[in-house]
Amino acid sequence: MANLNLVQAINLALIQEMEKDDRVLILGEDVGVNGGVFRVTEGLQKRFGEKRVVDTPLAESGIIGTSIGLAMAGLRPVPEIQFEGFLGPAYDQICSHAARMRTRTRGAYTVPLTIRVPVGGGIHAPELHSDSPEAIYAHTPGLKVVMPSSPYDAKGLLVSAIRDPDPVIFFEPKRVYRAFREEVPEDEYTIPIGKARVICEGTDLTVISWGASVMQCMESIEKSSKSVELIDLRTIYPLDIETIEASVRKTGRCVIVHEAPFTCGFGAEVAATIMERCFLHLEAPVQRVTGFDTIMPYYKLELNYLPDATRISGAINDIAAY
Amino acid sequence: MPKKTVLSVQIEFVSILDEHGNYDAALGDGLIPDADLIKLYEAMSSCRYLDEVAFKLQRSGRMGTYPQNMGQEAGSLGAAYILNKDDWLVTCYRENCGLFWRGVPMESILLHWMGDERGNAMPREHFATPIAVPIGTQMLHAAGLAWASKYRGDSQIACTFFGDGATSEGDFHEAANFAANLDLPVVFCCQNNFWAISTPGRIECSAPTVAQRGIAYGMPCLQVDGNDIFACAYATKWAAERARQESKPSFIEMVTYRLGDHTTADDARRYRDQAEVDVWKERDPLLRTRMHLERKKLWDSSKEEAMQARVKTDVDAAVKRAEEIAAPPAADLFNSMYAELPPTLAHQRDTMQTHSLASEQAAKVEGH
Numbered sequence: 001m002a003n004l005n006l007v008q009a010i011n012l013a014l015i016q017e018m019e020k021d022d023r024v025l026i027l028g029e030d031v032g033v034n035g036g037v038f039r040v041t042e043g044l045q046k047r048f049g050e051k052r053v054v055d056t057p058l059a060e061s062g063i064i065g066t067s068i069g070l071a072m073a074g075l076r077p078v079p080e081i082q083f084e085g086f087l088g089p090a091y092d093q094i095c096s097h098a099a100r101m102r103t104r105t106r107g108a109y110t111v112p113l114t115i116r117v118p119v120g121g122g123i124h125a126p127e128l129h130s131d132s133p134e135a136i137y138a139h140t141p142g143l144k145v146v147m148p149s150s151p152y153d154a155k156g157l158l159v160s161a162i163r164d165p166d167p168v169i170f171f172e173p174k175r176v177y178r179a180f181r182e183e184v185p186e187d188e189y190t191i192p193i194g195k196a197r198v199i200c201e202g203t204d205l206t207v208i209s210w211g212a213s214v215m216q217c218m219e220s221i222e223k224s225s226k227s228v229e230l231i232d233l234r235t236i237y238p239l240d241i242e243t244i245e246a247s248v249r250k251t252g253r254c255v256i257v258h259e260a261p262f263t264c265g266f267g268a269e270v271a272a273t274i275m276e277r278c279f280l281h282l283e284a285p286v287q288r289v290t291g292f293d294t295i296m297p298y299y300k301l302e303l304n305y306l307p308d309a310t311r312i313s314g315a316i317n318d319i320a321a322y
Numbered sequence: 323m324p325k326k327t328v329l330s331v332q333i334e335f336v337s338i339l340d341e342h343g344n345y346d347a348a349l350g351d352g353l354i355p356d357a358d359l360i361k362l363y364e365a366m367s368s369c370r371y372l373d374e375v376a377f378k379l380q381r382s383g384r385m386g387t388y389p390q391n392m393g394q395e396a397g398s399l400g401a402a403y404i405l406n407k408d409d410w411l412v413t414c415y416r417e418n419c420g421l422f423w424r425g426v427p428m429e430s431i432l433l434h435w436m437g438d439e440r441g442n443a444m445p446r447e448h449f450a451t452p453i454a455v456p457i458g459t460q461m462l463h464a465a466g467l468a469w470a471s472k473y474r475g476d477s478q479i480a481c482t483f484f485g486d487g488a489t490s491e492g493d494f495h496e497a498a499n500f501a502a503n504l505d506l507p508v509v510f511c512c513q514n515n516f517w518a519i520s521t522p523g524r525i526e527c528s529a530p531t532v533a534q535r536g537i538a539y540g541m542p543c544l545q546v547d548g549n550d551i552f553a554c555a556y557a558t559k560w561a562a563e564r565a566r567q568e569s570k571p572s573f574i575e576m577v578t579y580r581l582g583d584h585t586t587a588d589d590a591r592r593y594r595d596q597a598e599v600d601v602w603k604e605r606d607p608l609l610r611t612r613m614h615l616e617r618k619k620l621w622d623s624s625k626e627e628a629m630q631a632r633v634k635t636d637v638d639a640a641v642k643r644a645e646e647i648a649a650p651p652a653a654d655l656f657n658s659m660y661a662e663l664p665p666t667l668a669h670q671r672d673t674m675q676t677h678s679l680a681s682e683q684a685a686k687v688e689g690h
Binding site for chain 2: 054069110
């Protein structure tokens with residue numbers, strides 16, 4: 001057992017999977033000599049060599065397109081896209097090819113790749129370094145979308161992602177990278193993709209969140225006089241409907257929290273699912289506390305944009321009193 | 323300081339069998355034995371006949387949009403002939419001839435254009451990737467496939483086909499750059515057919531050759547007569563050797579011409595002159611191959627007649643097989659989406675509904 005932050009937990013998962021399976025290789029911009037701009041791949045090139053940890057040209061479509069070829073040939077590439085804001089150039093390769101290959105070839109070719117992407121705001125980053133595009137990829141059939149909020153979950157989920165036979169986008173919340181440490185077993189373990197985690201149980205109200213927002217939810221819940229159940233989705237797609245349904249049927253009230261913009265954010269999907277599954281159990285309308293329908297602001301205003309404990313507490317109080 | 327030249331480049335053009343039947347015996351020496359040439363001629367003829375049949379199938383409502391390959395048979399065939407059977411062939415949609423040579427069944431291609439994804443279920447033993455529809459994206463897959471081979475220490479290489487229009491796409495440049503800088507064994511084959519639907523080549527590439535685009539990435543480049551099966555084989559051999567021995571990419575521009583429309587949904591008369599098409603009809607890869615075989619006394623009209631009859635029988639049988647394949651059950655929409663279907667998808671498959679009220683709940687709501 002070691003006390004690790006998110007960066008270290010992911011680094012450890014990568015080391016263990018690379019040791020276990022020589023089909024696993026890492027590629028991306030600055031992932032080798034430099035160990036990644038967030039140092040997530042620190043030391044890996046030294047340990048596994050230039051063949052397995054590859055500094056590529058600065059071209060996101062190229063990184064994902066070649067990863068698709070590597071995966072089609074039976075390897076397990078783990079490309080890194082340096083920031084979520086740079087996923088755009090790789091969108092065509094992800095959505096037109098990686099996501100579709102299994103179906104369009106009826107399984108003759110598959111794309112077992114894990115795309116690691118630092119995501120979200122709150123670290124005073126430059127423009128286009130703080131977005132939350134998970135809904136775009138959750139909306140793309142053929143992908144799995146994962147976003148851990150803690151070091152323990154990150155290690156177990158990354159191992160599952162690398163071993164998954166289908167393409168997984170593994171979003172790493174930058175704000176959590178070095179926010180805290182927790183006990184992370186050095187022994188191998190996995191956390192299944194598609195399973196949410198109930199962080200704390202409660203009876204008055206359910207809060208559903210994922211990624212860095214989970215930290216703000218916890219802060220808000222700690223101050224709340226209500227008995228709040230907090231669910232961390234951990235996987236965006238496939239969505240763990242059972243866990244949500246069981247909780248909201250119990251509490252009858254729900255607040256959804258995420259960093260991404262309000263309109264067509266993944267919260268809308270969660271809210272619709274709750275309405276379908278828990279209609280007669282609802283005591284109040286499902287509410288969303290999210291980023292605004294604006295561009296993600298440059299960092300002087302980012303804390304005004306991101307859902308914080310105050311906004312979350314406001315929604316909790318409103319819904320509890322409804 | 324006097325200025326000095328830091329780079330000067332040359333692009334060689336290779337023609338072995340021209341449209342008049344002139345044959346360069348020195349360059350062509352040992353490249354394609356006569357017995358093989360006869361088979362290659364038959365393969366091109368078969369592909370050509372399939373194009374004619376496919377056109378009629380589309381016009382009579384028995385097939386969807388189809389891109390004819392007419393005029394471009396020699397490029398992919400020359401490459402497929404030279405490559406090892408386990409070298410990756412990463413194509414777009416005008417490489418039927420090479421795919422058939424590789425062993426991909428004709429009905430797979432027909433099935434694809436008949437709107438059935440199962441046509442893309444390329445058996446892995448053909449080492450041919452499914453038809454790539456977005457332009458230029460498949461070159462990166464070729465680079466990745468070649469990379470995997472290098473990673474494993476195999477001698478397998480990847481050969482990718484694309485058009486002149488695709489060299490405008492960013493993915494071409496990224497694939498060329500990755501392959502060159504990471505020393506990947508890739509053969510880039512550009513079929514320059516002068517037209518990207520209605521867009522003429524000068525809007526895609528204003529340089530005198532497309533081939534020189536490869537120079538920018540440090541790749542050796544060759545321009546060849548793309549309607550000359552010998553020249554296409556020659557260039558592929560040259561590039562495949564470099565790929566296999568040095569693990570490095572090369573770029574081949576195969577100069578050819580799309581004799582038909584872009585697809586059956588296109589009408590090329592809207593943007594190009596018939597006079598231009600007529601010039602290229604004289605340069606047809608089939609005509610010159612037949613002329614060459616006849617000059618070598620390997621071919622005559624009775625052999626041609628017998629071959630055409632064979633081709634007709636084979637293609638017609640393939641069409642029959644493709645048309646006899648019934649549409650898959652609706653569940654087929656879902657079954658290959660993931661290795662293991664998520665519960666919501668399984669529900670959608672099992673009910674063919676997206677709403678999720680159980681029937682008793684629905685009744686309760688109605689009663690309510």
